[in-house]
Amino acid sequence: MNHRFITSLQQLLEDPGFIQWARGEKPEDDVIWKQWADQNEERVKLLEKARELVSAVESENQGLTDEHIEHKISQALRIAKQKELHKKTQQISPIRPLFTSGWNVAASVLIVLGLGFALFRIYKNNRQKLEPPVAASQEKPETITEIVNNERALKYVQLPDGSSVVLHKNSSVKYPKEFAASKREVFLSGEAFFEVTKNPEQPFFVYANELVAKVHGTSFSVKARAEDEQVIVAVKTGKVSVFTKKDAKAKQYTEDKELAALVLTPNQQATFERSHDRLFRTILSTAILLNIPIENQAFTYSETPAEAVFTTLSKAYGVDIEFNREIMSQCSITATLGDEPLENKLKWICTILEAEYEITPEKITIKGNPCR
Incomplete structure (x- = not known):
């Protein structure tokens, strides 16, 4: 196949x-x-x-x-x-x-x-019976998690639903410890790359200054620095619907799961010009916006040594991955992992290798047996 x-x-x-x-x-x-x-x-x-x-x-x-x-x-x-x-x-x-x-x-x-x-x-x-939605403004302060990256070039953040965020330096992301049943809301300041867990019944929203990105499951980059003249969203895979907070239909776009605004497909970009209060779409040769490894990484492996796979993931997500190189020296991976969030990739890899993984804020640890 x-x-x-x-x-x-x-x-x-x-x-x-x-x-x-x-x-x-x-x-x-x-x-x-x-x-x-x-x-x-x-x-x-x-x-x-x-x-x-x-x-x-x-x-x-x-x-x-x-x-x-x-x-x-x-x-x-x-x-x-x-x-x-x-x-x-x-x-x-x-x-x-x-x-x-x-x-x-x-x-x-x-x-x-x-x-x-x-x-x-x-x-x-x-x-599943949906619970009443919880508006972001109604979240209690103690239920909000904020991750700030002031030190590393890239920092991996795992969201409550398993989605991945690769946070650029001098950027931050806020999200509730538990997403509402009807939608998932994340607030970004700065630059980040997202891989969103697919769930059509629970749309995923990224609020980036004046711009809002609505997705069901895809991968894309967002550039939303306070000092920049533009807010930009570039799509790597899937579809992203983009609209401004001031849009007359903003509330409808947020509440209606199917209703879409300005739709972006792979290698398309939405740009909001702050000075002109204008949102427009452009076609790109590639979806590279932040110039980070994960934006052009395909995650396709054919009998690739496990060490090379873990090294690729480490660079792409900005996370330290520890494993015993001697034990796994004979292990290899053949798989196409695509735009799945990092934890899903780890599940597949560890299933193939009959290994286990542990994710902590500091690193990811892989433990397994020799491959013969």
Whole structure:
């Protein structure tokens, strides 16, 4: 299963219209999806696989738990490793095709299971009864967390929902210790890169001086320094809706989950000019705004040594990652981790390596066994 197929599969599973149709709630869309699939053979396979995943989650939705899914992931990993050990007992050709090892099989299996895991979370979130929203202005002072970065070039901040913030030097971010059920609100002063955990039922808002960015799950950069003439948002992946606090529809954009303002897609930028009180969109050759490593890092690995993977993550997120280089010297990773927040990346990597991780404000520690 190639990376393009997996990416397309994930896009289908994140499409609310497809989910409704696959669950049999929109039979009037049968013709639309048939025409879409008939364009090529790969789309036929995509549609079949996506419907299988939706059906599997729907049938097990009442009893499916995170622990059950993690058990299935570990089980898939063990099966792949057993296949690898079995291959070693047989005669091996001196030329081995790429992506045929048990570990590569494990990575593919894990990615597909991960899509199912994400889909399960969407179903669970959709079925939860929403609590009344808590306005940011009503938050008690003791419930607000503020992180200030005055010392490091970059500082990693993990938000309550698992989203990642890479905070530039001389910048700060404020957020509640627990997000409201209906929305997630973060307040930025300075510069930062965001990777937002996907949750269509709980939109994510970044308030950056005069500008507000509304997302459901994506990665983007924000430049909002008090002394600058402009406030800028640049999108790396996904979609971001941008509007000003003074916009006549600002309240509607905040309260309506589906309503979007100025929509940005990958390699697009929104700029608010303070002197002219003007907001406009431009197309970029790349989404690089802050000139930091994570803005152009793809996080795609093919039999990459674990040490190189951890080094890449450390530089991208501005966080120290400690691990035993001698123990993990034979470990390698094959996976596409994309725009998932750092903790999700760590979960996948540690599942593949059968390792454990611990996140503290100072560092991330990886503990595992030798790979053979």
